[in-house]
Amino acid sequence: MLLYASVLLIVIGLYGLLTNRNVIKIILSLNVLEIGLNIFIITVGFLDLEEAIAPIITLQQRASVIVVDPLPQALVLTAIVIGVGTTAIGLSLAKKMYDKYHTFNLDEMGEE
Amino acid sequence: MSIVLLIAVPLFFAFLGIILKKAAPYFLLLVSFFNVLALGFISQGAIVIGGYSSFYGIQLVLNSYSLIGLYVVNTLFFVIVAINCFKHKKLSPILLISLAGLNGLLLTNDLFNLFVFMEIAGISAYLITTTTKDPKSTFNYLVLGTIGSSFYLLGLIILYAMFGVLNIRILGNIIEGVVTNKAAVALPFLFIFIGLGVETKLLPFNSWVKGILGKSNALTGPLVGAVYASAFAFVFGNLLRYLFVFSESLLLIVSILLVATILIGEAMAYASTKVREILLFSSIAQAGVAVLVFALGYYTWGTILIALNGFSKLILYLVVNIAVDQVKSDELSALKGLFVNNKLIGAGFSVATLSILGLPIFAGFIVKMNILVAMANTPKFFFVGVILLASLIEGIYFIKLLINFWFEQDQAPRVKYSYVVIYVTLVIALLITVFGVYLEPLNSIHSTLNLVKGVVMHG
C-alpha cells in the first residue's frame, strides 16, 4: 500500500514540477518527490512478514532473527541529508532571485 | 599509494580550508597538484572500503580506464585552478570538494556510492556556478540536476530490488547471465540513462546548459564544459560498458535520443551567433557522439575521444571565456579579430578546433577515423552517416568562427591573456599535434584498454 502511495508521491512531485512556476513551489515539489522516493526505497527493503524486525543490533542477538534489509535504510539516510543540502541551496538561490527580480515567479523574471 | 587518498586528501583539506580561510587557495593549488602527481605512483586494482566483501562493501576500482579518466579530470582541474584560484578565493573549499566528488565518480564501482558522488559533485557545481551572478540559471541547473539524480536513484533502487546487488560489475554480470527477457530491466536502465543524461547534456534533458555555459565565466566555463563534461562522460562510459543491457525498445529510444542530440545540437550551434552558445551546443553534440560510441560498444576509442575532447574543450572554453570576461559581450561580431593581437592563443585555439573537427595531423583525426572504421565494419552505416553529417555542420560553424577570429583588421578587440593561459594552450595544442602524427601512444592506450576486459571483483 505504501509502495503505491510512494509512487503516487513521486508522480505528484513531478506534476508539481511540471505545473508550477513559483520557485518556492518548485522546491516544495522536489521535496515531495524526495519523500516519495525515500518511502519507495524503504518499501523495497521491507519484508512483509510479521516476525521481521528492524535491523538494529541489540545486546541479546537471537540466532534465528529475520531482519529487514538494512541497506536501503542506510541509503535513505544518505539521501535525506543530500536532499536537505539541495533544498538549502535551492532556497538560498530563491532568496537571491528575489533580491534580483523581486518575485518568486519564473514567468515574471523574463527570458533572456 | 592507495586510491582512497585521491578522494580523502581533497576532502580533508576542504574542511581544513573552511577553518583556515586564508590558506584555502594554497591548499586548493597544492592538493590539485598533489592529485596529478599522485596518479603517477598509484597502483591499479580494487579496494573495498570498510573491509566488507566486495559484494556488499563500497568498492573503488582503478584500472587503465579510470586511470585515464583521473588523469584527464585532475590535470584539467589543476590547470583551471592554477588560472583561477586567486580570483575566487571563497570558493576554494567547494572546489576541493568538487574535486573529491569527481574523483569519486571515476573510481567508484558501486551504484549508490556513485549517486552520492554525483550529488557531491553536483552540489559543488551549483555553488560554483553562483559566481556567474545568474541565480535563475543556477536554480534551473539545480532543479534539473536533482530530478536527474532522483531518477538515477529510482533506477538503481529498482535494480537493487530485482537483484540485491549494487556493485556495478557484479550487477552487470548477473544481468548479462541471468536475465533472458531484456525488456524487464529496460525501465530501471532508462531511469539511470535519464539521470546521467541530465548531467551529460543529452538532448531533451539538458536545458540547464544554456543558462550555465551560456553565461559562464573563466572559471565555470572550463570547469563545467570541460572537467564535468569529461567526468560524466567517463562515468556514462563506465556504466555503458559494465552495466547496461539494452532491450530492443530501449536501444531504439536511446539511439533516437542520441542521434537527435548529435544532429540537433549541431543545428543549434549553427543557429547561434553567440560564441559561448556555439561552444555549448557543439559540446552537447559531442557528448552525444561520445555516449553513442560507448553505447555501440567501441569502448577504447570512446575513451580516447572523451579524453581528447576534454583537453580541446578546455582550450576553447578558456580562451573564449577570458575574452568574453574582458570584452563584456559574447556576440561573434563583438569578438571578431580576437586572434589578430593574440596569435599564439589563436594558434592553440585553431589546433584544438581542427582536432575536434577531425582534420588530419591532429589527434582528433585518428580517433574519428578509428571510430568510423569500427562502425563501418560492424556494420552501422546509419550512424556513420549521422556522425559525418554532424561533422559537416560542425565544420561549417567552427570554420566560420575561426575565420572571424583571425581575419578582421579594423576593430580587433584587445584581450590580455596571462602567460599561464598561453603556455597551457600551446602545450595542449602541441600534444594534440604530436599525438596526431606519432601514433604509438594512442595505439598503446588503445591496446591497454582492450586488455581490461576482465571484471575486477575481488580486490
Added chain:
Amino acid sequence: MSEFLASLEFINYIEMVVSVLLVVLAIFTLTMKSLIKSVLFLSSLSMLSVVSFVLLKAPDVAITEAVIGSGLVTTLFVFTLLYVHQKERDVS
C-alpha cells in the same frame, strides 16, 4: 492489546490511512495558494512519512527524517519566507 496491534490487518489498516493521507497532503502541499500553508503541509507530509518509516521498520530513518526532513527543512523554508516578508515590508 499487543496481539491486536501485531495483527496484520490492523497494520494494513493504518498503512492504508497513512498512504491516503500522504497523497492528500502532497496534493495540498502543491495546490495551496499561500506559500506558508504549503510549507506547513510539507512539514506535516514529512511527519507522516516518519510514521510510514516506523511502519516499515526503519526507526533510525524515522528519527533522521523527523529531525532533518521535518524540522530543518521546514525551518529553512520558513526563514526564507520570513526574509522575503521582511523585504516586502521594507520596500512598502
Added chain:
Amino acid sequence: MASLELLLIFTLISGVIAYLVGKVHPKTGSILTIIVSGIVFASLAYFGLNEQLLTKVSYLPYISFIQTPLAIFFGVLVSFVFFMVSFFNPYFIDKYTYKAVYSLLYLLSLAGIIGIFFTDNFMTLFFFFELVVWSSLFLIPLGRDEEVSVWYFGFSVFGSFALLSAILLMQSVTGTFDITTGLQAVSGFNRLSVFILLLIAAFAKLGAFPLHYWLPKVLTDSPDPVTSIFSGGLEKLGAFIAVLGLVKLVPTGFFIDVMDMYLTHYILAILGSLTIIGGTVMAIRQDDAKKLLAYSSMSNGGYIIVALSLGSSAGISGGLYHIIAHAIASTAAFLAIGAVARQTNTTKMSELGGMLHKMPITYMVYLIAIISMAGIPPMGGFISKWLIFQGVINKGLILVAAATFFGSIGSFLYVFRPLAALFLGQELPQFKETIKEAPIVMLIPMVILSLLNIVTGVYPTNILAYINTLLVDLNIVQLDITRWTIVGTNGTLNPALIAVMFALGVFIAFIIFISLKKSRKVELMDTYTAANFIYTEELLHYSVDFYAPIERLYEPYIHFMKKFYQALANKVREVGALVKYYIFTSKPEVATFFIMLVIAILLWGDLV
C-alpha cells in the same frame, strides 16, 4: 630526391622553415616556396617520367607509396602549377595579413598533393585530402572576402565525406584499404554505391554542377596566386577522384545498348553538360575579369567530366589532355589577371582599359591563354576539345554534343571580353603614370606557361604518347597517334600543319598591318557623340553590359542553385532555432516534461 618519402618530409620540413624564416623576413620565406616547389616539381618530373621514384618508406609509419602513370601524370602537373604560381608569391606577400603562415600553408598543400597522388592506400589518401582542404582553406581568406572560405569548406568537406563513405563502404565489403585491389574487389550494388559516392566527391572538388556553388566564389575572392593554385591545381584533385571512379572502377547498373554506355555514365555526361552550359552562361554576364575566368574554369571542369564519362579512348585521353591544357591555360590566364590586379588593384573590366600599352607581355600571355581556353588552334585547348568532340560524336550523344559545342562557342563570347576591356581600348587617365609592366620574376612563369600552351597545341603527340601508356595502365584501348598526327574516327588531325597555317595567316595580317596607314592614337576625352564633346571619364565601349540582351534571356533563372543552398542552410538554422526556443528555456518544467515523455514512450513501447 628520388624517394617520395624524402620528398614529402622535405616539403613538410621546409614548410616549417619557410614559416620561421617568414616570421623574420616574409619575402625570404616566400622565395623559399619557389625553391621548394621547384625542387619538388623537378624531382617528380625527372624521376617520375623515367619511372625511377623510390616508393620505399622507412621513416613515416602507416604510409605507403606506389608509382603509377596516373599518379605521375597528376603529380607532375599539379606540382608544376604550384611551382609556376610560387613565382608570384614574393610580390603578393605584402598584401597578406599573415605572411609567414602563407608560406607554411602553401607548402603544406603541396605536401598533401604528393601524398594524395602517390599513395596506394585510401585512408592515406583521405588523410592528405583533408590536409589539403584545411591548409588551402586558410589561404582563401587572405584575399577579398573571408566568408567564402566557409562555403569552400562546406562543399569540400561534403565531398571528402562522400569519399570517406565510399572508402568505408569499400573497406567493410572487401576488407582492404588498397586502392587498386579494393576497387576491383567491390561488386554488385556496393560497387554502384561506391561509384556514386566517389563521383560526388569528384564533383564537389571539381566544382561541377550541382556542387559548383563554391568554385566561382573561391576563384574570385581568394588572393590572385591562390586562385591560380585552385584553378590549375587543387580543382584537379576532383579530376583525379573522377578518374578513379569512372575509369578504375568499372561500374554496374543499367547499360544503354544504343549509346554503348552505362546509365550512370550517361547521367554524369548530362551533369557535365549542365556544368558546361551553366559556367558558360554565367561567365558571359560577369563584369569582374576574375569571376569571368572562374566561371570558365567551372565550365572546363564540365568538359573533363563529360570526357571521362565517355569511357572510350578518345574520350579519356581527351579528358586527360584537357586536364593538362586547362591547367596550363587557366593558370596563365589567372596569373595574367593577377599581374594586372597587382598593378591596378582592381579586376573589374569596367574600371580598366588600355593595359596593352603598359603591359604588353602580360597581354600576350593572356591572349594565348584565352585562345587555348576557347579551344582555338594552335593551342592545347584545341587538341583536347577536338578529342572530346570525337568521343562525344562517336557515342552519338546529341544533347551532350550540343552542350559541348555551346560551351565552345560561348567561350568565344566571353574570353575576348576581358582581353578587349582590360588590355585594348583607350588608356585610362588614372593608370597613365603609375602602371608598369609586371616584374621580370613574375613574367617568367607566365612566359613559360604561354610557351607550353603553344607546345601542347603544336606538338601534342609526345604527351598523348604518355597518356597512351596511362591508358594501358587503365585497361583502355590506346589512341592511334603518329609522330605528327592524331588519328580519329572522323578524320586525322595534324596540329603542326594547322599551326603553320595559322602562323602564315598571322604573318600575312602583320604584313598588311604594317603596310597600311597607321591608325591615330586618341585620348579618352577626344571623342564626341550627338554633336557634343564628352567630358566625363566614362568608358564607352563594350566592356560594360555588352551582352545585356542575351543576359535578359536567362536572368531570372540563374540563382536557383544559390537559393537552394541558402535555403538548405536556413533550414538547418531554423531547426536549431526552433529546438533552442522550445527546449532551452530557463524553466525546469520543460525538461521534466521531456523526461516523462521519454519514459512514457518506453512504457508504451514495451506494452505494445
